[in-house]
Amino acid sequence: MNAWSRRVVLGALAGAATFEARAQGAGPEAAWPSGPIRIVVPFAPGGSTDAVARLAAPGLQRALGVSIVVENRGGAAGSLGTDVVAKARPDGLTWLLTFDSHAVLPALVPRLPFDLRQDLEPVTLIGGAPYVAACRPDKPFRDLAAVVAAAKARPGSVTFATPGNGTIGHLVMTLLGSRAGAPFQHLPYRGGGPAVNDAVAGHVDMVVGSAALLAPQVAGGTLRPLVQFGPQRLPGLAQVPTAEESGFPGLQAEAWWGVFAPARVPAPVVARFHEALVGAFRDERVSQQITEGQQARLVLAGPQELGRFVDGQVETWGRVVRENDIKAD
Structure with a gap:
């Protein structure tokens, strides 16, 4: 006990x-x-x-x-x-x-x-809710494969925002970078709101947050979801593959x-x-x-x-x- x-x-x-x-x-x-x-x-x-x-x-x-x-x-x-x-x-x-x-x-x-x-x-x-990585629609990423390819081509050049150091979004991206051989540059913020705001403004390449955090911007078209880290696709993100479907078995957050x-x-x-x-x-x-x-x-x-x-x-x-x-x- x-x-x-x-x-x-x-x-x-x-x-x-x-x-x-x-x-x-x-x-x-x-x-x-x-x-x-x-x-x-x-x-x-x-x-x-x-x-x-x-x-x-x-x-x-x-x-x-x-x-x-x-x-x-x-x-x-x-x-x-x-x-x-x-x-x-x-x-x-x-x-x-x-x-x-x-x-x-x-x-x-x-x-x-x-x-x-x-x-x-x-x-x-x-x-x-599962974690989701998303970017502004005018960024050159359409899926996780494109993000990994860019990070491999120029290690550390692809930035992602989270609500802070040690948050699960930070940790899952650390695992992803390690497994893909493509390190990303983490930009920690003091909360989910500021991180999302800078992603929408285009100051960072991606934001990684819960589906709950990103839902309003995804629904409004100001952020494009690239991958979700749940065990299966959410009904509201049915077109967005999971990390496991994208070639990373067991990678969930x-x-x-x-x-x-x-x-x-x-x-x-x-x-x-x-x-x-x-x-x-x-x-x-x-x-x-x-x-x-x-x-x-x-x-x-x-x-x-x-x-x-x-x-x-x-x-x-x-x-x-x-x-x-x-x-x-």
């Missing part, structure tokens, strides 16, 4: 005792939420994580009856905002809604000021979004917030925006599932960081 599993079991036992106390009129969580709720997004505004948080906010507000404030705290691959939550009071008024790079932090950031397993409590695995709480938030509060999140994302308008507008799939799994999933992601991408000596911004 891993650390998260033990904590979930202990939390469930504590939660049962708390509910009994609550029935007798005791327990501080009986009055939860006692004020506005803050959802910290550890990235700049305009990216997919920010968009997912803001889609959830109205439903959470209706369900919980308090104001929901989305607060962007970008920097250091998401570790600055994550640290804010890890050190917050465990009163159920501060939550973290973060992205896949969360699982890379232990390998990426030296002397990380928090421990993913000890200082944060998994709450909800919201969903995911998917974005995901998850919610975490500071450690020691009472189990009943975690359960109620998870329930409110599930309700917010199952709203027909919200789920349609995520599944169709952002080309993502909803999972809405609970704490144990999120804990196990993150353990696997830590192992997979941490190895890429260490083997390629990748550092945070």
